[in-house]
Amino acid sequence: MRVTDIYLTGLGVHLPEVVEMTTAVEQGWFDATQAEQTGLTGAAVAGEVSGPEMALDATRQALTRAGQDPAGVDLLLYVDVYHSGPDGWLPQSYLQKHLLGGDLTAVGVRQGCNGIFGALELAASHLMADPGRGPALVVAADNLSSPLLNRWQALPGVVMGDAASAVVLSREEGFARLRSICSTTITELEGLHRGDEPLYPASTPAGRPLNFITRFVQFNQAGGMGPDGALLFVKTMDEVVGRALDEAGIDAGRIARVAFNNGARASVEDRVVPLGFTMEQSTWEYGRRLGHLGASDQLVSMDHLLDTGELGPGDHLLLLGLGPGVSIAAAVVEILAVPPWLA
Known part of the structure:
Protein backbone atom coordinates (compact mmCIF):
# COMPACT_ATOMS: atom_id res chain seq x y z
CA MET A 1 0.00 0.00 0.00
CA ARG A 2 1.33 3.41 -0.98
CA VAL A 3 1.03 5.67 2.08
CA THR A 4 0.41 9.39 1.73
CA ASP A 5 1.20 12.03 4.36
CA ILE A 6 1.31 9.73 7.38
CA TYR A 7 4.04 10.57 9.88
CA LEU A 8 5.68 9.06 12.95
CA THR A 9 5.66 11.60 15.76
CA GLY A 10 6.59 9.48 18.77
CA LEU A 11 8.26 6.17 19.53
CA GLY A 12 8.42 4.34 22.85
CA VAL A 13 10.09 1.17 24.12
CA HIS A 14 10.08 -0.90 27.29
CA LEU A 15 12.98 -3.34 27.30
CA PRO A 16 13.55 -5.56 30.37
CA GLU A 17 16.92 -6.66 31.69
CA VAL A 18 18.82 -9.10 29.50
CA VAL A 19 19.66 -12.61 30.68
CA GLU A 20 23.07 -13.32 29.17
CA MET A 21 23.56 -16.45 27.11
CA THR A 22 26.43 -17.49 29.38
CA THR A 23 23.87 -17.74 32.19
CA ALA A 24 21.47 -19.70 29.99
CA VAL A 25 24.24 -22.16 29.10
CA GLU A 26 25.33 -22.52 32.74
CA GLN A 27 21.73 -23.24 33.76
CA GLY A 28 21.31 -25.82 30.98
CA TRP A 29 18.64 -23.80 29.17
CA PHE A 30 20.65 -23.49 25.96
CA ASP A 31 23.41 -25.63 24.49
CA ALA A 32 26.88 -24.06 24.34
CA THR A 33 27.53 -25.35 20.82
CA GLN A 34 24.19 -24.03 19.66
CA ALA A 35 24.96 -20.65 21.21
CA GLU A 36 28.23 -20.47 19.26
CA GLN A 37 26.58 -21.56 16.02
CA THR A 38 23.69 -19.10 16.24
CA GLY A 39 25.68 -16.15 17.55
CA LEU A 40 22.91 -15.34 20.02
CA THR A 41 24.11 -13.72 23.26
CA GLY A 42 21.02 -13.28 25.43
CA ALA A 43 17.33 -12.60 25.84
CA ALA A 44 15.34 -9.79 27.45
CA VAL A 45 13.27 -11.31 30.26
CA ALA A 46 10.50 -9.38 32.00
CA GLY A 47 10.05 -11.67 35.00
CA GLU A 48 6.71 -10.89 36.65
CA VAL A 49 6.08 -7.63 34.78
CA SER A 50 3.10 -8.25 32.52
CA GLY A 51 2.82 -7.37 28.86
CA PRO A 52 0.11 -4.73 29.45
CA GLU A 53 2.26 -3.04 32.13
CA MET A 54 5.19 -2.88 29.71
CA ALA A 55 2.82 -1.62 27.02
CA LEU A 56 1.64 1.17 29.31
CA ASP A 57 5.24 2.26 29.92
CA ALA A 58 6.15 2.22 26.21
CA THR A 59 2.95 4.08 25.32
CA ARG A 60 3.58 6.81 27.88
CA GLN A 61 7.05 7.30 26.46
CA ALA A 62 5.80 7.46 22.88
CA LEU A 63 3.10 10.01 23.70
CA THR A 64 5.48 12.13 25.76
CA ARG A 65 8.06 12.14 23.00
CA ALA A 66 5.35 13.10 20.50
CA GLY A 67 4.07 15.89 22.74
CA GLN A 68 0.69 14.26 22.30
CA ASP A 69 -2.21 14.63 24.75
CA PRO A 70 -3.51 11.08 25.35
CA ALA A 71 -7.08 12.39 25.11
CA GLY A 72 -6.43 13.37 21.49
CA VAL A 73 -5.70 9.83 20.29
CA ASP A 74 -8.47 8.50 18.02
CA LEU A 75 -7.35 4.90 17.49
CA LEU A 76 -5.49 2.30 19.55
CA LEU A 77 -4.31 -0.93 17.95
CA TYR A 78 -2.86 -3.39 20.46
CA VAL A 79 -0.69 -6.25 19.23
CA ASP A 80 0.30 -9.35 21.19
CA VAL A 81 1.45 -12.82 20.19
CA TYR A 82 0.79 -14.78 23.39
CA HIS A 83 -1.42 -14.54 26.47
CA SER A 84 -1.50 -11.03 27.94
CA GLY A 85 -3.72 -11.59 30.97
CA PRO A 86 -6.94 -13.27 32.07
CA ASP A 87 -8.90 -15.04 29.34
CA GLY A 88 -11.99 -13.09 28.40
CA TRP A 89 -10.28 -9.76 29.13
CA LEU A 90 -8.71 -7.33 26.65
CA PRO A 91 -5.29 -5.75 27.29
CA GLN A 92 -6.10 -2.60 25.32
CA SER A 93 -8.70 -1.72 27.96
CA TYR A 94 -5.85 -1.56 30.50
CA LEU A 95 -4.21 1.22 28.49
CA GLN A 96 -7.55 2.99 28.16
CA LYS A 97 -8.15 2.93 31.91
CA HIS A 98 -4.69 4.07 32.94
CA LEU A 99 -3.80 6.51 30.17
CA LEU A 100 -6.04 7.04 27.14
CA GLY A 101 -9.61 7.07 28.39
CA GLY A 102 -12.56 5.33 26.79
CA ASP A 103 -13.49 7.74 23.99
CA LEU A 104 -11.58 6.10 21.14
CA THR A 105 -11.66 2.96 19.03
CA ALA A 106 -9.47 0.32 20.70
CA VAL A 107 -8.89 -2.95 18.87
CA GLY A 108 -6.64 -5.98 19.33
CA VAL A 109 -4.58 -7.22 16.39
CA ARG A 110 -3.60 -10.88 16.27
CA GLN A 111 -1.15 -11.48 13.44
CA GLY A 112 1.66 -13.17 15.28
CA CYS A 113 5.14 -11.72 14.89
CA ASN A 114 3.92 -9.60 11.97
CA GLY A 115 1.23 -7.93 14.04
CA ILE A 116 2.94 -4.56 13.98
CA PHE A 117 2.73 -4.51 10.18
CA GLY A 118 -0.98 -5.29 10.13
CA ALA A 119 -1.57 -2.62 12.75
CA LEU A 120 0.46 -0.03 10.85
CA GLU A 121 -1.52 -0.72 7.67
CA LEU A 122 -4.83 -0.43 9.50
CA ALA A 123 -3.73 2.75 11.28
CA ALA A 124 -2.50 4.38 8.05
CA SER A 125 -5.75 3.47 6.26
CA HIS A 126 -7.75 4.90 9.16
CA LEU A 127 -5.88 8.21 9.02
CA MET A 128 -5.90 8.54 5.23
CA ALA A 129 -9.65 7.88 5.11
CA ASP A 130 -10.46 11.08 7.01
CA PRO A 131 -8.07 14.06 7.30
CA GLY A 132 -9.90 15.21 10.42
CA ARG A 133 -9.00 12.19 12.51
CA GLY A 134 -6.60 12.49 15.40
CA PRO A 135 -3.43 10.41 15.85
CA ALA A 136 -3.38 6.63 15.89
CA LEU A 137 -1.39 4.60 18.40
CA VAL A 138 0.11 1.20 17.58
CA VAL A 139 1.35 -0.81 20.56
CA ALA A 140 2.95 -4.27 20.80
CA ALA A 141 3.80 -6.09 24.03
CA ASP A 142 4.47 -9.58 25.34
CA ASN A 143 5.86 -11.34 28.37
CA LEU A 144 6.50 -14.85 27.09
CA SER A 145 7.27 -16.38 30.48
CA SER A 146 5.04 -19.42 30.78
CA PRO A 147 5.26 -23.03 31.98
CA LEU A 148 3.87 -23.94 28.54
CA LEU A 149 6.59 -22.10 26.58
CA ASN A 150 10.34 -22.61 26.89
CA ARG A 151 11.71 -19.33 25.57
CA TRP A 152 15.13 -20.91 24.99
CA GLN A 153 13.87 -23.87 22.94
CA ALA A 154 10.58 -22.86 21.29
CA LEU A 155 11.90 -21.99 17.83
CA PRO A 156 14.81 -23.35 15.78
CA GLY A 157 17.80 -21.01 16.05
CA VAL A 158 15.83 -18.45 18.04
CA VAL A 159 15.37 -17.50 21.68
CA MET A 160 12.29 -15.54 22.72
CA GLY A 161 12.55 -12.19 24.48
CA ASP A 162 10.06 -9.89 26.21
CA ALA A 163 9.43 -6.25 25.30
CA ALA A 164 6.91 -3.56 24.50
CA SER A 165 6.96 -0.93 21.79
CA ALA A 166 4.67 1.89 20.72
CA VAL A 167 4.50 4.36 17.84
CA VAL A 168 2.29 7.41 17.31
CA LEU A 169 1.08 7.95 13.74
CA SER A 170 -0.35 11.29 12.68
CA ARG A 171 -1.26 13.41 9.67
CA GLU A 172 0.79 16.19 11.26
CA GLU A 173 4.45 16.20 10.26
CA GLY A 174 6.80 14.22 12.48
CA PHE A 175 10.39 13.03 12.59
CA ALA A 176 9.70 10.27 10.05
CA ARG A 177 7.26 9.42 7.31
CA LEU A 178 5.69 6.05 6.53
Whole structure:
Protein backbone atom coordinates (compact mmCIF):
# COMPACT_ATOMS: atom_id res chain seq x y z
CA MET A 1 0.00 0.00 0.00
CA ARG A 2 1.33 3.41 -0.98
CA VAL A 3 1.03 5.67 2.08
CA THR A 4 0.41 9.39 1.73
CA ASP A 5 1.20 12.03 4.36
CA ILE A 6 1.31 9.73 7.38
CA TYR A 7 4.04 10.57 9.88
CA LEU A 8 5.68 9.06 12.95
CA THR A 9 5.66 11.60 15.76
CA GLY A 10 6.59 9.48 18.77
CA LEU A 11 8.26 6.17 19.53
CA GLY A 12 8.42 4.34 22.85
CA VAL A 13 10.09 1.17 24.12
CA HIS A 14 10.08 -0.90 27.29
CA LEU A 15 12.98 -3.34 27.30
CA PRO A 16 13.55 -5.56 30.37
CA GLU A 17 16.92 -6.66 31.69
CA VAL A 18 18.82 -9.10 29.50
CA VAL A 19 19.66 -12.61 30.68
CA GLU A 20 23.07 -13.32 29.17
CA MET A 21 23.56 -16.45 27.11
CA THR A 22 26.43 -17.49 29.38
CA THR A 23 23.87 -17.74 32.19
CA ALA A 24 21.47 -19.70 29.99
CA VAL A 25 24.24 -22.16 29.10
CA GLU A 26 25.33 -22.52 32.74
CA GLN A 27 21.73 -23.24 33.76
CA GLY A 28 21.31 -25.82 30.98
CA TRP A 29 18.64 -23.80 29.17
CA PHE A 30 20.65 -23.49 25.96
CA ASP A 31 23.41 -25.63 24.49
CA ALA A 32 26.88 -24.06 24.34
CA THR A 33 27.53 -25.35 20.82
CA GLN A 34 24.19 -24.03 19.66
CA ALA A 35 24.96 -20.65 21.21
CA GLU A 36 28.23 -20.47 19.26
CA GLN A 37 26.58 -21.56 16.02
CA THR A 38 23.69 -19.10 16.24
CA GLY A 39 25.68 -16.15 17.55
CA LEU A 40 22.91 -15.34 20.02
CA THR A 41 24.11 -13.72 23.26
CA GLY A 42 21.02 -13.28 25.43
CA ALA A 43 17.33 -12.60 25.84
CA ALA A 44 15.34 -9.79 27.45
CA VAL A 45 13.27 -11.31 30.26
CA ALA A 46 10.50 -9.38 32.00
CA GLY A 47 10.05 -11.67 35.00
CA GLU A 48 6.71 -10.89 36.65
CA VAL A 49 6.08 -7.63 34.78
CA SER A 50 3.10 -8.25 32.52
CA GLY A 51 2.82 -7.37 28.86
CA PRO A 52 0.11 -4.73 29.45
CA GLU A 53 2.26 -3.04 32.13
CA MET A 54 5.19 -2.88 29.71
CA ALA A 55 2.82 -1.62 27.02
CA LEU A 56 1.64 1.17 29.31
CA ASP A 57 5.24 2.26 29.92
CA ALA A 58 6.15 2.22 26.21
CA THR A 59 2.95 4.08 25.32
CA ARG A 60 3.58 6.81 27.88
CA GLN A 61 7.05 7.30 26.46
CA ALA A 62 5.80 7.46 22.88
CA LEU A 63 3.10 10.01 23.70
CA THR A 64 5.48 12.13 25.76
CA ARG A 65 8.06 12.14 23.00
CA ALA A 66 5.35 13.10 20.50
CA GLY A 67 4.07 15.89 22.74
CA GLN A 68 0.69 14.26 22.30
CA ASP A 69 -2.21 14.63 24.75
CA PRO A 70 -3.51 11.08 25.35
CA ALA A 71 -7.08 12.39 25.11
CA GLY A 72 -6.43 13.37 21.49
CA VAL A 73 -5.70 9.83 20.29
CA ASP A 74 -8.47 8.50 18.02
CA LEU A 75 -7.35 4.90 17.49
CA LEU A 76 -5.49 2.30 19.55
CA LEU A 77 -4.31 -0.93 17.95
CA TYR A 78 -2.86 -3.39 20.46
CA VAL A 79 -0.69 -6.25 19.23
CA ASP A 80 0.30 -9.35 21.19
CA VAL A 81 1.45 -12.82 20.19
CA TYR A 82 0.79 -14.78 23.39
CA HIS A 83 -1.42 -14.54 26.47
CA SER A 84 -1.50 -11.03 27.94
CA GLY A 85 -3.72 -11.59 30.97
CA PRO A 86 -6.94 -13.27 32.07
CA ASP A 87 -8.90 -15.04 29.34
CA GLY A 88 -11.99 -13.09 28.40
CA TRP A 89 -10.28 -9.76 29.13
CA LEU A 90 -8.71 -7.33 26.65
CA PRO A 91 -5.29 -5.75 27.29
CA GLN A 92 -6.10 -2.60 25.32
CA SER A 93 -8.70 -1.72 27.96
CA TYR A 94 -5.85 -1.56 30.50
CA LEU A 95 -4.21 1.22 28.49
CA GLN A 96 -7.55 2.99 28.16
CA LYS A 97 -8.15 2.93 31.91
CA HIS A 98 -4.69 4.07 32.94
CA LEU A 99 -3.80 6.51 30.17
CA LEU A 100 -6.04 7.04 27.14
CA GLY A 101 -9.61 7.07 28.39
CA GLY A 102 -12.56 5.33 26.79
CA ASP A 103 -13.49 7.74 23.99
CA LEU A 104 -11.58 6.10 21.14
CA THR A 105 -11.66 2.96 19.03
CA ALA A 106 -9.47 0.32 20.70
CA VAL A 107 -8.89 -2.95 18.87
CA GLY A 108 -6.64 -5.98 19.33
CA VAL A 109 -4.58 -7.22 16.39
CA ARG A 110 -3.60 -10.88 16.27
CA GLN A 111 -1.15 -11.48 13.44
CA GLY A 112 1.66 -13.17 15.28
CA CYS A 113 5.14 -11.72 14.89
CA ASN A 114 3.92 -9.60 11.97
CA GLY A 115 1.23 -7.93 14.04
CA ILE A 116 2.94 -4.56 13.98
CA PHE A 117 2.73 -4.51 10.18
CA GLY A 118 -0.98 -5.29 10.13
CA ALA A 119 -1.57 -2.62 12.75
CA LEU A 120 0.46 -0.03 10.85
CA GLU A 121 -1.52 -0.72 7.67
CA LEU A 122 -4.83 -0.43 9.50
CA ALA A 123 -3.73 2.75 11.28
CA ALA A 124 -2.50 4.38 8.05
CA SER A 125 -5.75 3.47 6.26
CA HIS A 126 -7.75 4.90 9.16
CA LEU A 127 -5.88 8.21 9.02
CA MET A 128 -5.90 8.54 5.23
CA ALA A 129 -9.65 7.88 5.11
CA ASP A 130 -10.46 11.08 7.01
CA PRO A 131 -8.07 14.06 7.30
CA GLY A 132 -9.90 15.21 10.42
CA ARG A 133 -9.00 12.19 12.51
CA GLY A 134 -6.60 12.49 15.40
CA PRO A 135 -3.43 10.41 15.85
CA ALA A 136 -3.38 6.63 15.89
CA LEU A 137 -1.39 4.60 18.40
CA VAL A 138 0.11 1.20 17.58
CA VAL A 139 1.35 -0.81 20.56
CA ALA A 140 2.95 -4.27 20.80
CA ALA A 141 3.80 -6.09 24.03
CA ASP A 142 4.47 -9.58 25.34
CA ASN A 143 5.86 -11.34 28.37
CA LEU A 144 6.50 -14.85 27.09
CA SER A 145 7.27 -16.38 30.48
CA SER A 146 5.04 -19.42 30.78
CA PRO A 147 5.26 -23.03 31.98
CA LEU A 148 3.87 -23.94 28.54
CA LEU A 149 6.59 -22.10 26.58
CA ASN A 150 10.34 -22.61 26.89
CA ARG A 151 11.71 -19.33 25.57
CA TRP A 152 15.13 -20.91 24.99
CA GLN A 153 13.87 -23.87 22.94
CA ALA A 154 10.58 -22.86 21.29
CA LEU A 155 11.90 -21.99 17.83
CA PRO A 156 14.81 -23.35 15.78
CA GLY A 157 17.80 -21.01 16.05
CA VAL A 158 15.83 -18.45 18.04
CA VAL A 159 15.37 -17.50 21.68
CA MET A 160 12.29 -15.54 22.72
CA GLY A 161 12.55 -12.19 24.48
CA ASP A 162 10.06 -9.89 26.21
CA ALA A 163 9.43 -6.25 25.30
CA ALA A 164 6.91 -3.56 24.50
CA SER A 165 6.96 -0.93 21.79
CA ALA A 166 4.67 1.89 20.72
CA VAL A 167 4.50 4.36 17.84
CA VAL A 168 2.29 7.41 17.31
CA LEU A 169 1.08 7.95 13.74
CA SER A 170 -0.35 11.29 12.68
CA ARG A 171 -1.26 13.41 9.67
CA GLU A 172 0.79 16.19 11.26
CA GLU A 173 4.45 16.20 10.26
CA GLY A 174 6.80 14.22 12.48
CA PHE A 175 10.39 13.03 12.59
CA ALA A 176 9.70 10.27 10.05
CA ARG A 177 7.26 9.42 7.31
CA LEU A 178 5.69 6.05 6.53
CA ARG A 179 6.17 5.67 2.80
CA SER A 180 4.71 2.24 2.12
CA ILE A 181 3.57 -0.97 3.76
CA CYS A 182 2.50 -4.28 2.28
CA SER A 183 2.13 -7.92 3.16
CA THR A 184 1.10 -11.26 1.77
CA THR A 185 0.42 -14.75 3.06
CA ILE A 186 1.85 -17.94 1.57
CA THR A 187 -1.23 -20.07 2.18
CA GLU A 188 0.55 -23.21 0.95
CA LEU A 189 2.68 -23.01 4.10
CA GLU A 190 -0.19 -22.45 6.54
CA GLY A 191 0.56 -25.73 8.30
CA LEU A 192 4.17 -24.85 9.11
CA HIS A 193 3.31 -23.28 12.46
CA ARG A 194 0.49 -25.78 13.13
CA GLY A 195 2.17 -29.12 12.48
CA ASP A 196 0.04 -32.01 13.68
CA GLU A 197 -1.65 -29.93 16.40
CA PRO A 198 -5.44 -30.38 16.41
CA LEU A 199 -7.58 -27.26 16.03
CA TYR A 200 -9.70 -28.44 18.94
CA PRO A 201 -9.22 -28.45 21.81
CA ALA A 202 -6.86 -25.48 21.73
CA SER A 203 -3.32 -26.03 23.00
CA THR A 204 -3.37 -23.90 26.15
CA PRO A 205 -6.67 -25.13 27.68
CA ALA A 206 -5.50 -28.66 26.93
CA GLY A 207 -2.17 -27.97 28.66
CA ARG A 208 -0.03 -28.68 25.61
CA PRO A 209 3.24 -26.70 25.44
CA LEU A 210 4.01 -24.41 22.52
CA ASN A 211 6.96 -25.80 20.57
CA PHE A 212 7.40 -24.64 16.99
CA ILE A 213 10.43 -26.87 16.50
CA THR A 214 8.23 -29.95 16.83
CA ARG A 215 5.59 -28.46 14.54
CA PHE A 216 8.14 -27.56 11.86
CA VAL A 217 9.48 -31.12 11.91
CA GLN A 218 5.96 -32.54 11.62
CA PHE A 219 5.15 -30.26 8.68
CA ASN A 220 8.36 -31.14 6.86
CA GLN A 221 7.98 -34.87 7.49
CA ALA A 222 4.57 -34.64 5.82
CA GLY A 223 6.23 -33.08 2.77
CA GLY A 224 4.83 -29.64 3.53
CA MET A 225 7.90 -27.57 2.70
CA GLY A 226 10.04 -29.41 0.17
CA PRO A 227 12.09 -27.64 -2.51
CA ASP A 228 9.03 -25.96 -4.06
CA GLY A 229 8.00 -24.50 -0.71
CA ALA A 230 11.47 -23.16 -0.03
CA LEU A 231 11.63 -21.51 -3.47
CA LEU A 232 8.16 -20.05 -3.03
CA PHE A 233 9.26 -18.58 0.28
CA VAL A 234 12.27 -16.81 -1.24
CA LYS A 235 10.32 -15.64 -4.29
CA THR A 236 7.49 -14.22 -2.21
CA MET A 237 9.80 -12.31 0.13
CA ASP A 238 11.55 -10.77 -2.87
CA GLU A 239 8.18 -9.76 -4.35
CA VAL A 240 6.92 -8.18 -1.14
CA VAL A 241 10.10 -6.15 -0.61
CA GLY A 242 10.08 -5.12 -4.27
CA ARG A 243 6.51 -3.92 -3.97
CA ALA A 244 7.24 -1.98 -0.79
CA LEU A 245 10.18 -0.24 -2.45
CA ASP A 246 8.21 0.51 -5.60
CA GLU A 247 5.30 1.97 -3.65
CA ALA A 248 7.75 4.09 -1.65
CA GLY A 249 9.22 5.38 -4.90
CA ILE A 250 12.78 4.28 -4.18
CA ASP A 251 15.14 1.47 -5.14
CA ALA A 252 17.05 -0.88 -2.85
CA GLY A 253 20.15 1.30 -3.04
CA ARG A 254 18.34 3.99 -1.05
CA ILE A 255 17.81 1.70 1.94
CA ALA A 256 20.24 2.52 4.76
CA ARG A 257 19.24 -0.17 7.24
CA VAL A 258 17.00 -3.26 7.44
CA ALA A 259 15.16 -4.21 10.64
CA PHE A 260 14.16 -7.88 10.53
CA ASN A 261 13.06 -10.46 13.09
CA ASN A 262 15.76 -11.10 15.70
CA GLY A 263 17.28 -14.55 15.37
CA ALA A 264 20.37 -16.61 14.61
CA ARG A 265 22.89 -15.05 12.27
CA ALA A 266 22.25 -17.69 9.60
CA SER A 267 18.48 -17.16 9.64
CA VAL A 268 18.83 -13.38 9.29
CA GLU A 269 21.51 -13.73 6.63
CA ASP A 270 19.37 -16.16 4.62
CA ARG A 271 16.57 -13.58 4.44
CA VAL A 272 18.44 -10.27 4.12
CA VAL A 273 21.41 -11.02 1.84
CA PRO A 274 19.42 -12.58 -1.07
CA LEU A 275 17.45 -9.32 -1.20
CA GLY A 276 20.63 -7.41 -1.99
CA PHE A 277 21.39 -6.09 1.49
CA THR A 278 24.39 -6.77 3.71
CA MET A 279 24.47 -8.07 7.25
CA GLU A 280 26.00 -4.75 8.27
CA GLN A 281 22.80 -3.05 7.08
CA SER A 282 20.73 -5.42 9.20
CA THR A 283 20.00 -5.02 12.91
CA TRP A 284 21.26 -8.52 13.75
CA GLU A 285 24.20 -7.29 15.80
CA TYR A 286 21.83 -5.44 18.14
CA GLY A 287 18.98 -7.94 18.13
CA ARG A 288 21.06 -11.04 18.86
CA ARG A 289 21.41 -10.01 22.51
CA LEU A 290 17.66 -9.41 23.03
CA GLY A 291 15.94 -12.45 21.58
CA HIS A 292 12.95 -12.44 19.25
CA LEU A 293 10.63 -9.88 20.87
CA GLY A 294 7.31 -11.09 19.49
CA ALA A 295 5.94 -8.25 17.34
CA SER A 296 8.32 -5.61 18.74
CA ASP A 297 11.59 -6.46 16.96
CA GLN A 298 11.31 -3.81 14.26
CA LEU A 299 10.18 -0.87 16.42
CA VAL A 300 12.73 -1.64 19.15
CA SER A 301 15.45 -1.79 16.49
CA MET A 302 14.29 1.51 14.98
CA ASP A 303 14.44 3.17 18.39
CA HIS A 304 17.99 1.86 18.86
CA LEU A 305 19.15 3.05 15.45
CA LEU A 306 17.78 6.53 16.09
CA ASP A 307 19.18 6.68 19.62
CA THR A 308 22.69 5.72 18.50
CA GLY A 309 22.65 7.99 15.45
CA GLU A 310 22.96 5.03 13.07
CA LEU A 311 19.84 6.29 11.32
CA GLY A 312 19.41 9.96 10.52
CA PRO A 313 17.66 12.54 8.31
CA GLY A 314 17.48 11.44 4.69
CA ASP A 315 17.87 7.74 5.51
CA HIS A 316 15.31 5.10 4.59
CA LEU A 317 14.66 2.14 6.88
CA LEU A 318 13.19 -1.10 5.60
CA LEU A 319 11.08 -2.91 8.17
CA LEU A 320 10.86 -6.59 7.22
CA GLY A 321 8.83 -9.24 8.99
CA LEU A 322 8.09 -12.94 8.90
CA GLY A 323 5.24 -14.54 10.82
CA PRO A 324 2.86 -17.49 11.01
CA GLY A 325 0.55 -17.98 8.10
CA VAL A 326 3.19 -17.89 6.60
CA SER A 327 2.97 -14.10 6.32
CA ILE A 328 5.67 -11.81 4.95
CA ALA A 329 5.48 -8.05 5.41
CA ALA A 330 7.59 -5.01 4.58
CA ALA A 331 7.37 -1.28 5.17
CA VAL A 332 9.55 1.69 4.23
CA VAL A 333 10.10 4.54 6.69
CA GLU A 334 11.88 7.76 5.68
CA ILE A 335 13.67 9.66 8.44
CA LEU A 336 12.99 13.39 8.02
CA ALA A 337 14.66 14.88 11.08
CA VAL A 338 16.43 14.05 14.31
CA PRO A 339 13.64 13.09 16.73
CA PRO A 340 12.87 16.00 19.09
CA TRP A 341 13.70 13.92 22.17
CA LEU A 342 17.23 13.40 20.79
CA ALA A 343 17.83 16.89 19.43
